[in-house]
Amino acid sequence: MAKGTVDFFNDTGGYGFIDTEDADEDVFFHMEDVGGPDLEEGQEVEFDIEQADKGPRATNLERL
16 A cells, blocks of 8 residues: 555545655545545545546545
């Protein structure tokens, strides 16, 4: 699993991006893939990366 830090989170849209050294660009995530309370910028997370049509997307995301 990859590790990273939430770099941006849009609470209205329920999505954000994770900064990680395991991908060339920030990794997209949506709260439907996370569950629980909203993530906050700076939160450390662990996740798998899948290649979606618009770029890398986090799956199996867990808070650390």
